[in-house]
Amino acid sequence: MKLSTKGRYGLRALIDLAQYSGEAPVSITSISDRQNISERYLEQLMSMLKKGDLVKSLRGAGGGYVLARDAADISVGDILRALEGSLDPVECSGLNPEEGCQIADSCVTKYVWQRINESINRTVDEIMLDQLVAESRKRGCQDAPDRNICKN
Known part of the structure; x- marks a missing residue:
């Protein structure tokens, strides 16, 4: 599975938004400046x-x-699905009876695809936006010249 720039940049933008929108709305320009993503995009x-x-x-x-x-209350999965659509790396009609796969009854690879799909979805649904904000703040403070400014 490979995410497009929509997913990668969108996740960065939402982490930025969550980090900076505590007191007031955040402008596209400010996110663009901090994340080096074009305003149009x-x-x-x-x-x-x-x-x-x-x-x-x-x-x-x-x-x-x-x-x-x-x-x-916002998971990485919520964000990526809004931007990318389904996160399933394998589309297998054997997993959906209504799609009518001709070999669904005898195909065992569908269990591999199902486990991969479930694993990816479970992982991104377990990571919440507030966790990424906390991690971003922690990492930003490690590199700050004056770490006292990061204690909040």
């Missing part, structure tokens, strides 16, 4: 994340984006 990603009910946009002078839910 971020607009497309945010539109997809908005359709996935993961972010809200606020208009006006102090506008920008905020999370639609608490970061503890």
Whole structure:
């Protein structure tokens, strides 16, 4: 399975948004500057994340984006599925009886594909956005010249 830039950049953008949207909405420009992602591409990603009910946009002078839910309630799986669609690396019609696979009854490889699909989905669904924010802050503070600024 290989994620596109939509998934990779979108996840980075949402970590940034979760990290910086505590007091006010975050602008596309500020995310773009911190993450080195073009504003035009971020607009497309945010539109997809908005359709996935993961972010809200606020208009006006102090506008920008905020999370639609608490970061503890948003999984990496939620984010990646909003941007990439299904995360299953193997599409096997033998796993879906309504698709009518001709060899589903005798095919044993479908169990391999099922386990791989389940493993990937379980893994991304167990990692929550707030965990990534905490890890980002921890890693950022290790490199900070004055670690006292990172204690909050």
